[in-house]
Amino acid sequence: MFTKEIPFAIEKIFRQAFAKDKIYIFPAVLAHSDRVTRKRFNNLEDVRQKLKRELSVFPEVLLQFFAEHPKGQIVIAVEGAEYNPRTQVAKIGLDYLVQDIGVLQEEVVHLFDHLLGSNAQEYRMSEGYGITPAIQKIGQQIKEWYNVKRDSYPDAYAILNEREYLAQSVTKLFF
Numbered sequence: 001m002f003t004k005e006i007p008f009a010i011e012k013i014f015r016q017a018f019a020k021d022k023i024y025i026f027p028a029v030l031a032h033s034d035r036v037t038r039k040r041f042n043n044l045e046d047v048r049q050k051l052k053r054e055l056s057v058f059p060e061v062l063l064q065f066f067a068e069h070p071k072g073q074i075v076i077a078v079e080g081a082e083y084n085p086r087t088q089v090a091k092i093g094l095d096y097l098v099q100d101i102g103v104l105q106e107e108v109v110h111l112f113d114h115l116l117g118s119n120a121q122e123y124r125m126s127e128g129y130g131i132t133p134a135i136q137k138i139g140q141q142i143k144e145w146y147n148v149k150r151d152s153y154p155d156a157y158a159i160l161n162e163r164e165y166l167a168q169s170v171t172k173l174f175f
Contacts, residue, residue: 006056010063014052017067017074023051025076029094032078037095050097051076054104057174062112071120072111083110088120102171109167126166142166 006014017023025047030038041047055063055074066072072088079093081103090111096103116125116135123129128143130136146165153159158168 006052007060009060010056011052013060013063013067014055017063018048020067022067022069022072023055023074025051026078029076029078033094037098040098047076047094047097051104054097054100055108057105058108058112066112066115069115069119072115074108074111081107083107083114085110085114085120088114100175102175105174106167106171109170110163113163113166124163126162128162 014023025044026032027044029047030041030044041050051074073090075089075091076097077091077093079095081092081096083090088111090107092104092107113124113126114120116131117123117127117129117139119131125135125139126142126146128136128140130139142165143162146162149165150159153165155168155172158165
């Protein structure tokens with residue numbers, strides 16, 4: 001059904017992430033989805049392939065970091081989209097995966113922001129924190145850009161806070 005080839009190194013990372021349930025697709029997601037969404041996939045393997053292609057926009061090193069990190073999970077559910085910082089779960093509804101509008105990437109950026117900011121403790125990279133000095137420096141730059149752009153950014157959702165600014169900005173790179 002889908003043809004874009006995923007590089008071997010990225011495929012290996014995805015196998016690792018799926019094996020550790022870092023990436024999880026609810027087994028009944030197709031059965032419980034609406035008819036239009038169900039028609040886009042022949043089976044769960046098609047869902048898995050689409051998900052891997054959508055996640056492969058992220059750098060290999062970041063995907064590897066996620067796959068090896070003890071916290072954080074990406075879940076494909078029937079509906080909805082959110083990042084829950086208490087559970088470190090980025091949940092994305094299958095309908096959003098079908099729509100190709102960047103919702104998956106946005107929620108995953110929130111997860112990565114949290115992991116890179118404080119290993120999913122209290123802080124986010126986008127708020128100026130980081131698990132290493134180099135990542136903290138990047139986080140401080142993001143916070144500075146947010147403060148400069150806050151009143152002029154065309155996306156009203158992105159001006160809410162640094163976290164949304166980062167997630168919306170990264171999503172705009174792809175969509």
